[in-house]
Amino acid sequence: MAPNKVQDGVVVSVEYVLKLEDGEIVEETTAGDPLVYLHGANNIIPGLEDALTGMALDERKHVVVQPEDAYGDYDPDDIEVVERSMFGADTELEVDDLVTLEDEDGEEYEAIVADVTGNEVTLDFNHPLAGETLHFDLKIVGLREATPDELSHGHPHLPGHVH
Numbered sequence: 001m002a003p004n005k006v007q008d009g010v011v012v013s014v015e016y017v018l019k020l021e022d023g024e025i026v027e028e029t030t031a032g033d034p035l036v037y038l039h040g041a042n043n044i045i046p047g048l049e050d051a052l053t054g055m056a057l058d059e060r061k062h063v064v065v066q067p068e069d070a071y072g073d074y075d076p077d078d079i080e081v082v083e084r085s086m087f088g089a090d091t092e093l094e095v096d097d098l099v100t101l102e103d104e105d106g107e108e109y110e111a112i113v114a115d116v117t118g119n120e121v122t123l124d125f126n127h128p129l130a131g132e133t134l135h136f137d138l139k140i141v142g143l144r145e146a147t148p149d150e151l152s153h154g155h156p157h158l159p160g161h162v163h
Contacts, residue, residue: 003143006055008040011156013142014052019135026129034141041154045070048136055140065134074131080111084119093121 003010013034018027029035037043039052047069055061067073086101087093097113101123111123150156 003145004056006039006052006140006143009146009151010039011142011144011146011150012037012039012052012140015139015141017137019137021133021135026134036142036156036158038146038150038154038156043155045134047134051136052138052140055138057140057143060137060139063136063138065136067131067133070132070134071127071129072131074126078125079114080123080125081120082123084116084121087121099123 006012013036015029015031015034016027017025017029019025035044039049042049045065047065048063050069051061051063051065084093087099093099093113093116095113095115099111099113101109101111103109109125111125112128113121114124115122146156
């Protein structure tokens with residue numbers, strides 16, 4: 001029997017529109033292509049997961065998530081100036097480009113190019129939505145029990161996706 005509400009261990013399909021405080025639409029699902037996640041497995045930001053808990057199939061809700069429950073406050077210390085040569089001569093770099101860097105341990109980090117001046121590139125390691133209050137219009141479009149594999153892996157397994 002399918003679960004009747006959003007709770008831990010349930011694979012949730014949710015359609016949403018995400019707006020900023022000024023009404024700008026940042027992200028939205030398209031009809032028939034919802035966000036699918038495993039509830040209780042930290043697949044989504046905490047404030048959104050908390051707000052979805054207990055919702056029923058076809059239920060709609062408007063949710064406001066503060067920065068501390070989303071991507072955190074903007075940290076001005078998360079800016080770094082690096083040598084342009086780090087990126088290779090053929091790499092085009094423009095302001096607002098998203099770049100992926102790897103540290104000595106093989107960990108990958110994403111940054112946004114904040115400035116390119118001569119031989120220097122200023123990188124912003126803050127999440128693009130850091131410091132933003134997020135406004136979600138939500139609709140639950142699917143609920144099902146997670147499989148044992150999904151529970152052990154901590155995320156849903158979707159048809160056509162590699163696990």
